Amino acid sequence: MEKPAMLKVLAPIVAAVVLASPAQAQDAAAGKRAFLKCVACHSVAKGAPNKIGPNLFGVVGRKAGTAPGFRYSAAMKAKGAAIVWNPATLDKWLARPSAVIPGTSMAFAGVPNAAERASIIAYLKKPVP
Structure with missing residues (x-):
């Protein structure tokens, strides 16, 4: 394969890899803004107290209903x-918790916008100091 042809093939791949990290950071930033509707009930900082809902620090990868010190509903248990x-x-869950x-x-109807849910999830995946 000639160099110009190889560059045509590799350029989009390299661009996708290079641009992936800023896009993920942008999603997390958008998620932080979207999460503002959640802060009345949930904290996300490590060691922050539970509120009406459990602290969501480290929620990604955790079993549901296991945040320390939170009293869960019978259904969640x-x-x-x-x-x-x-x-x-x-x-x-974010689309419709009761489903x-x-x-x-959790008396919350849900977040109907898939992009907004993805941003919130990206934010929850980032450690919050």
């Missing part, structure tokens, strides 16, 4: 242990 919060489960765990005490 019964079904939450089978759920691990990952981007897919968080997306479903994931009927009877949850």
Whole structure:
């Protein structure tokens, strides 16, 4: 393959790799803004107290219903242990919590916008000091 032809093939791939990190950072920044609707009930800083809802620091990768010191609903206690919060489960939860765990005490209709949910999840994946 000639160099110009190789550059035509490799240039988009290199650009995608180089641009991936800023895009993820931008999603997390957008997620931080979108998360403002959640701060009345949830904290995200390490060691911050639970509020009406549990502290969400380190939620990605954690089993549902296991935040230390939080009193979960009976529905979350019964079904939450089978759920691990990952981007897919968080997306479903953020879209409509009551569809994931009927009877949850989380009185929130959900975030209908998929891009906004993805941004919130990107924010939750970033450690908050």
